[in-house]
Amino acid sequence: MTATDTLAPSPAPARTALRVPAAALGLALPVVMALAWEGAVRMGIAEGRLMPPPSRIGAMLLDLARSGDLVLHGGATLGRVAAGFALGAVAGIGFGALSGASPPARRLLDPTLQALRAIPSIAWVPLFILWLGIFEASKVALIAVGVFFPVYLGVVGAILGVDRKLVEVGRVFRLNRSQLARRILLPAVLPDTVTALRSGLGLGFMFVVAAEFMGASEGLGYLLVDGQQMGKPDQILAAIIAFALLGKAADTLLVAATAPLLRWQDTARERL
Amino acid sequence: MLALAHLSKTYADGTRALADVNLEVRAGEIVALIGGSGCGKTTLMRLVAGLDRPSAGAIRVDGEAVEGPHPAVGVVFQEPRLLPWLDIADNVGFGLLDRPAPERRARVAAALERVGLAEHARRRPRDLSGGQQQRVAIARAFVTRPRVLLLDEPFSALDALTRASLHEGLLALWGQDRPTIVLVTHDVGEAVALADRAVVMRPKPGRVDDEVPLRLARPRDRASPAFEAASRRVMAALDRSLTPDESRPAREPQGAALWW
Ligand SMILES: Nc1ncnc2c1ncn2[C@@H]1O[C@H](COP(=O)(O)OP(=O)(O)OP(=O)(O)O)[C@@H](O)[C@H]1O
Numbered sequence: 153m154t155a156t157d158t159l160a161p162s163p164a165p166a167r168t169a170l171r172v173p174a175a176a177l178g179l180a181l182p183v184v185m186a187l188a189w190e191g192a193v194r195m196g197i198a199e200g201r202l203m204p205p206p207s208r209i210g211a212m213l214l215d216l217a218r219s220g221d222l223v224l225h226g227g228a229t230l231g232r233v234a235a236g237f238a239l240g241a242v243a244g245i246g247f248g249a250l251s252g253a254s255p256p257a258r259r260l261l262d263p264t265l266q267a268l269r270a271i272p273s274i275a276w277v278p279l280f281i282l283w284l285g286i287f288e289a290s291k292v293a294l295i296a297v298g299v300f301f302p303v304y305l306g307v308v309g310a311i312l313g314v315d316r317k318l319v320e321v322g323r324v325f326r327l328n329r330s331q332l333a334r335r336i337l338l339p340a341v342l343p344d345t346v347t348a349l350r351s352g353l354g355l356g357f358m359f360v361v362a363a364e365f366m367g368a369s370e371g372l373g374y375l376l377v378d379g380q381q382m383g384k385p386d387q388i389l390a391a392i393i394a395f396a397l398l399g400k401a402a403d404t405l406l407v408a409a410t411a412p413l414l415r416w417q418d419t420a421r422e423r424l
Numbered sequence: 425m426l427a428l429a430h431l432s433k434t435y436a437d438g439t440r441a442l443a444d445v446n447l448e449v450r451a452g453e454i455v456a457l458i459g460g461s462g463c464g465k466t467t468l469m470r471l472v473a474g475l476d477r478p479s480a481g482a483i484r485v486d487g488e489a490v491e492g493p494h495p496a497v498g499v500v501f502q503e504p505r506l507l508p509w510l511d512i513a514d515n516v517g518f519g520l521l522d523r524p525a526p527e528r529r530a531r532v533a534a535a536l537e538r539v540g541l542a543e544h545a546r547r548r549p550r551d552l553s554g555g556q557q558q559r560v561a562i563a564r565a566f567v568t569r570p571r572v573l574l575l576d577e578p579f580s581a582l583d584a585l586t587r588a589s590l591h592e593g594l595l596a597l598w599g600q601d602r603p604t605i606v607l608v609t610h611d612v613g614e615a616v617a618l619a620d621r622a623v624v625m626r627p628k629p630g631r632v633d634d635e636v637p638l639r640l641a642r643p644r645d646r647a648s649p650a651f652e653a654a655s656r657r658v659m660a661a662l663d664r665s666l667t668p669d670e671s672r673p674a675r676e677p678q679g680a681a682l683w684w
């Protein structure tokens with residue numbers, strides 16, 4: 153330890169000294185802009201009606217949290233995303249595994265699914281409302297459709313991309329089909345599957361907004377619409393921030409939940 | 425014993441990778457397969473390993489026909505092909521999962537000891553050097569005690585020093601159960617250092633061109649005159665195999681530069 157210190161005194165500290173401001177640098181712009189806006193509104197240089205200063209957004213968030221509205225609306229949104237994500241992910245993994253593992257199934261399913269994928273998911277909304285009503289079912293269905301396609305594509309790609317050379321190792325050791333699936337295919341496709349689930353989750357949050365725009369009495373998307381109709385930009389921005397935090401938290405949770413399965417390839421994950 | 429009779433392989437695109445190959449390898453014998461690029465060495469290995477089916481002919485291990493991957497046949501590929509999600513010990517024990525855990529552990533530990541990687545047992549493949557990874561692959565093949573072991577250019581990606589030390593390790597492992605070994609190589613020195621016999625192949629279509637017996641006592645000294653004489657004999661046979669059929673027996677001096 154001391155030997156390396158004396159041998160290489162400056163480079164390591166110099167690099168960390170550079171890295172800390174580099175991370176802080178990313179925060180500098182938003183913080184400075186927020187402070188500048190806050191100052192400008194306070195001093196009466198700018199008018200904060202349409203673009204409320206950070207303090208008002210913070211106060212609104214606090215209000216919503218205190219009154220329980222944040223939990224109510226955030227919980228409603230989260231519940232829809234969770235249900236839609238679960239449905240879409242299960243279907244995506246199921247069809248993806250089928251398509252990836254069996255060439256006949258792929259020839260049968262893939263063209264249809266690819267054609268359906270070409271339809272913008274929002275275009276389903278009127279049909280879903282006719283079929284499923286205007287309440288939860290149609291919203292969950294829309295989110296599930298949004299989640300399904302990236303998961304399906306990711307899983308098929310992962311299975312088709314499994315290194316044939318590793319499969320041959322399994323064949324040399326005479327694994328049967330289920331052993332091959334469990335001991336080689338499954339671990340090999342897990343990383344890409346998690347990546348697919350993450351992009352599916354991201355789309356889930358995108359589609360929940362669309363779903364809540366089309367008529368909802370609760371949910372963060374409802375807060376957005378309500379803020380627009382009532383002329384409350386601070387409520388809109390508070391809901392946007394809540395979306396950002398929820399989305400990030402859900403993604404972090406997904407990453408944390410799958411991390412034990414993927415620890416062997418943590419070098420690759422650092423790049424994600 | 426490993427016996428190939430009238431073995432042929434024509435790929436779907438019409439490439440005649442092997443045509444009427446006949447080869448008998450005695451139990452415990454080490455045979456080096458050597459020959460120019462594209463003469464069907466890998467094809468032959470894959471057929472014996474049961475990874476591909478021959479177009480014609482038969483492969484027998486101790487009289488038993490090989491129709492697919494055979495429990496008595498072990499394979500070491502050109503690349504280590506370790507499973508990145510398993511640690512070193514689990515990679516070595518990959519072919520032993522049908523055995524009781526205590527036996528598996530003991531055999532994996534012994535194999536790791538023998539290839540000098542005991543202290544790396546709990547590390548991941550990516551934390552090992554190329555030479556260490558290839559040692560793990562060799563241990564993984566040996567640990568199931570195959571009667572026939574196939575090695576397809578297992579050391580070609582390694583430097584000369586690492587290669588020489590792996591040769592000794594391979595011979596030490598072989599000395600235990602004396603499996604039959606078929607080793608594909610591009611390296612004349614490697615063939616002479618390891619094999620009891622060099623089988624020289626010729627391309628288009630792939631077939632056996634010549635055989636050079638290597639009856640040198642072990643351990644072999646690379647600097648000895650006998651070693652050099654044997655190397656020259658293999659080199660000459662290799663040169664001959666690279667001259668086009670029409671211009672035989674004339675020997676091309678630049679053949680040596682073309683053989684790989
Ligand atoms: N899957 C395949 N489909 C069609 N042709 C193939 C296939 N694999 C190999 N070949 C052809 O068969 C011939 C023998 O190939 P093979 O890989 O067995 O040669 P090799 O002796 O191992 O060569 P090298 O020393 O370069 O590894 C070559 O002409 C090659 O192009």
Ligand SMILES: [Mg+2]
Nearest residue numbers: 465466467576
């Ligand atoms: Mg080859």
